[in-house]
Amino acid sequence: MTDLFDRDVLPAPKGASLALLRSLLAPVRGRVRLTALLLLLQQAAVQAGPLLVAYAIDRAVPALRRGDYGPLAAVGVGYALCAVASGLLQLAFVRVSSRVGQDALFELRGRIFRHAQSLSVDFHERYTSGRLISRATTDVEAIRELLNDGLQELVGIVLSVLYVSATLLLLDWSTGTAALLSLAPLCLLVRSYRRRAMAVFRRRSTAIAAVIVKFTETMNGIRPVQVFRRERANDAHFDELNHRHRQANGDAMLEMARYVVGSRLTANVALAAIVMWGAYRVASGSLALGVLAASVLYLRRLYDPIDRLGMFLNSYQSAAASLEKIAGLLAQRPTVPEPTAPVPLPARPADRPGREAVFEGVSFGYRTGGEVLPRFDLTLRAGRTVAIVGATGAGKSTLAKLLARFYDPTHGRVLLDGVPLGEIAGSQLRREVVMVTQEAFLFSGTVAENIAIGRPDATREEIERAAKAIGAHDFITALPEGYDTDVRKRGGRISAGQRQLVSFARALLADPAVLVLDEATSSLDIPGEKAVQRAMHTVLRGRTAVVIAHRLSTVEIADRVLVMADGRVVEDGTPAELVAGDGRFADLHRAWRESLV
C-alpha cells in the first residue's frame, strides 16, 4: 500500500477514466450536440464557396453577357452571406464549446477538491499536498487541452473521413475499397501509438507531480532551507526530478514524431500504390481516366486529417494519463467514512453539561506500523475535565484523535452519549466535538475570519468575546488593522504563541459539547498560559474536556488525570490523589514544581 503511494500510482477500477470523462460531459450533453451541429453548419458555409465560384462562371458569365445582372448579384450576395455566416458560426462554436469545456473543468476541479476534503487525515499524511496540487492543476490542464481543441479536431476528422470515403466509393467502388483498406495499417499505427504514448504520459504525469512535491516542500520550508544551506543539495535533487520530467516530455514528443512519420509514410505509399493500380486499370480499359483523376485528388484529401488525428491523439493520450491519475484519487475511499444512515445524538438537556464519551474495547494501530494503543476501555463522564499526561509518543494524541474521529479504532468503538461516532453525521459530530492541536495553522484571510472558522455565522461581537475570553484580544487590537489584519500579508509576524491563541479562540467560538485540547498552549509564555488557565475555568465549565498538556499547570484544573505510557493508561485518579501517591505523576509533578523555580 505504501508502495502505491510512493510510486504515485493509486489504482483505479478498469474503465474509471472513461467513466469519469463521460460523467463530466453528461450534464452538458445537449451543448456537446449543439457544438457538433454548429461545426457541421460552419463547414457547409465554408464549402459553399467553391460551389458559388462554379455557379458564377457557368451561369453568371453568360447571363452577364446577355445583360442580366441577376445571377451575378445573387453570387455576390450569396458569397457575402456565406462569409458572414461562417464567421458567426465559428464565433458561436467557440463560445459553446468553451462553455462545454469550462463547465466540465469546473466540475472536475470541484470534484477533486471536494473529494480531497472528504478523505481522511491519514490519506493526506501519505499523499502529500504537492501531489494533490498536481492533480488539480497540471492534470486538469491536460484535460483542458483535450476539451478545448479535441472536440473540434475529432468532429472535423470524422466528417472529413466520412465525406471523402463516401465520395470515393461512389466514384469507383474498387478504388474506394482499396483506399479504405489502406486505413487498416493506419489504425494499427494509431493503436501502437496509443499504447506507447500512454506509458510515456503516465511517466510524465508522475514526474511532474514529483517536481511539484519537491517545489512546494522547499518553498514552504524556505527558512530552514536557507539556514541549513540546503540550496545546493536541493538544486541537485530538483535537477534529478526535473530531468526525469524532461526525459518523459521529450519521449512524448518523440512518440508523436514516430507516429507522424509512420502514418504519413503509410499514407503516401498507399497513395502511390493506388495511383499505379489505377493507371494499370486505365491502361487495361476497366477505369475511365476522369474517374481516376478525381479519385486521386480525393485520395489525397482522405489522408489529410492524419496530422490532425495525431494532434488529437496527443492531447487525448495525455488527458487519458491524467484522467487515470485523477480517477485513482477519486477512487480512494475515506477510511473514516460518513455514515450512510446517520443516527442523531439524543437532545442534551439544558442542565446537563457536555456529553459522555466511552471507549469500548478500543485498540488502534496505524496501517503502516504496529499497535499504538492496545485494547482498553475508558469512560469520560459528561461535564468533566480529564487531563492526559505522559511522555511524547505515549499515545495521548492518538487517543484524542480517536475521540475527534480523525481515525477510527482498529477494534472496538467510541461512543458519544451512547451513539457510536461512526454513526453520527459529520456535521453534527464536528459541532459536538472540537479538537485544538498544537499545529496552529492560519488560513489566508483576516484574523477575524480565522477565528470565525469555529462558527462562520458568528457576529463580530461574538468573535471578539471569544478572543477576549482567551486573552487574545489585546494583541489582535495591537495589529495594524486589528481584527481585519490579513494574516498572510503579515503571516510571518504573528508569533507561534499568538497563533495558538487564535486557534483557541476559534475552538471557543465553536462552543462544542466536547473540547479536546492537544498541547494547545505549548508555545505560550507564562502570562499567556496563566490567562488561558484562568479562562479555562469558565471555558470548560459546561462541557466535557480532554486536555493533553506537558505543563502540569493546566492539569491542576482537571477533575481527573490519566497518565499514559506505551499506549496504556497506567495511572488514573484526581490530581490530588495522584500527587499524594508515589507514581509517575507524583514524580512529574515534583519535576515540574522544580522547573518553575
Place this chain on the structure above:
Amino acid sequence: MRSLVRLWPYVRPLRGRLAVAACVAVVASCMSLVIPLALKWIVDGPVADRDPAGVWLGGVVLLVLGCAEAALFGVRRLLLARPLARVEADMRAALYRHLQRLPVSFHDRWPSGQLLSRATGDLSLIRIFLSFPLVFLLVNAVTIAVGFVVLIQQQWMLGLVLLAPVVPMIAVCSVFEERYSRKARTAQDQVGDLTTLMEESVLGIRIIKGFGRHRGQEGAFAALAGRLRATEMDKAGLLGALWALIITLPELAVGAALVLGVRQVADGALSAGTLVAFLSTALALRWPVESIGFLLAVTNDAATATDRFFEVMDARDPAASRAVASRAPAAAREGGLRLEGVEFRYPDAPADAPPVLRGVDLHIRTGETMALVGTTGSGKTTLTALIPRLHEATAGRITLDGAEITALPRERLRELVSVAFEEPTLFSATAGENVLMGAADAREAELLRALAVAQADFVHALPEGHRTQVGEQGLSLSGGQRQRLALARAVIGSPRFLVLDDPLSALDVHTEALVESALRDVLATTTALVVAHRPSTVLLADRVALLSGGCITAVGTHSELLGSSREYASLMSGPESEQEHRR
C-alpha cells in the same frame, strides 16, 4: 508580446535547430503543394497517354516525394523534441534556484501556489509556444506573403482587392491582443490563487476537519473556480470574435474579387481559366490566414506566462548590493555576538507603524549563553531571524567575533550560525539526513551524539532506525519528536554560534529536563542565544536579556532580573504571583 524577446537567453542554445526546423517546415509545406501537382502531371501525362514507362516513373516519383514529405515532418519534430523539453526544464531549474536564494521577505509576500503555477503551467505554455506557434507564425507569414505576390502577379487589380482587409485586420488583431493578454493574465493569476487555496486546504486539513468546515472551503474553492471559468469564457469570447472577423473579412474580399472577376470575364478582359486559378490560390491561403487567430492566442498566453516568469526572476535580493556599501570600519576584534543599534521594520509594514525592533543593543560574549525573554509578539523570533540574515536589519549592525554579518558571504555566515526554529520543519528525507543537514561532513558518531543531546533516541526505535523516511512523504512524527530532531540538527557539528527559538516548547517536563541537562554541555562551548518562555529554559543561560518595546531593557542573571524588573518577574511567574509578591 514584446516580453517574448526575453526568452532569448533560454532559446539561444537551440537557435540553429529552430532555424533549420523553420526551413524544413517551409519546405514541407511547399512539398505538400508539389505532390498534388505531381499527381496531376501523372494523370494528365503518362496515364492519359497509356505510357507504361511513364507510369512507372511517375509512381517512383510519387513514392520518393511521399517518403521525403514524411521524412521532413519527422525531421522537424526530431530536431525540436529533446531541446524544447530542455528549455522548459532549464527555465524551471533556473526559477527554482532563484527562488531558493531570494530572501524570506519575498516568500512571505508570495504564496507558494503562485510560484508553483509559474513553475508548471506557465512554463509548459512557453514550451508549447516554442514548439508550434513560433515556427508556424513564420511559416504562415512567408506563405501569405508569397501567396500575395503570386496573386498580384496573376491579376494585380483583383490582388489589391484581396489586400484591402489587411489594414482593418491588423487593427482588429492589435485591439484583440491588448484585451486578450489582459484576460490571459487574469486567468493565469486565478490559477495561481486556486493552487494556493488547494495547498492551504491540505496543509490545514486537520483544522478544517476538526471544525467540519469543508463546506466553507468548498464554497471558497467553487467561487474561485467559477471566477476562473468566467475569465476563460471571456477569453473564448474574444478569441471567437477575432476568429469570426479573421474568417469573414478575407472571405468578403474574395467575394468582391469574384464579382469583379466575373464582370471582367464577361467583358472578355479575363479568361475563365485565369479567374479559377486566381481564386484557387486565394482559397489555398485560407488556412494560413485563419490559423492566425489561434496562433495569436497561444502567443499571447505565452507572452503573459513569460511576464509572470520574469516577475519572479527579476526579484532581486535587496541585501546583495547593500552588503558591500554598509561595510563599516572594522571594529576591534572582539569575540562573541554583538548587536548594535539594530532596528528592523518589515518591508511591507505601513509607514506610520513603529518598527518591530528599534535600537537593540546586546553583547553575548564568546562561549556565553544568553536567554532572550519577552512577551508574546515582542519580536524575539524576528530578532533571531536577523542573525542568520533571513531578514536584513534595517539599521544598525550585527557582528560575529568582530566581523559584520553583512560582510560575510551568506553561506559562510550560515555555516557559523546554527538555528532551531520554533516550528520544526522536517524535509522528506531520512531522520538521519534531516539531522545531518546541520553539518554536511559530520560522521555517524556525531549524528548519534546529536540525537543523544536532543533526547531523540526514539529514532533508533523507528522501523528502519535513523534511515527511516520522515517528513511529508514519510512517517509522520509527533510535534515533540519533530522538535527534538530539529534540535539535533541545530547542535550537530558543534556550531560556533547557536540560535534556539523556544526549542523545548513541545516537550514534556521529563524529556525537557533530560534535554536541558544534555544541552548544557553543548552550550558550554558555543556562543548561544536562546529564546525562552519558561524559567527552566532560562536556567540554561548564563545571562538573560529582556526584550520589551523593541529594545533590550534589561540584561542580567535570572535572579538579578527577578529582583530588578517587574516585567521580567511577571513574565516568569505570571501576574498572579506578582500580586502575591506585592502582598
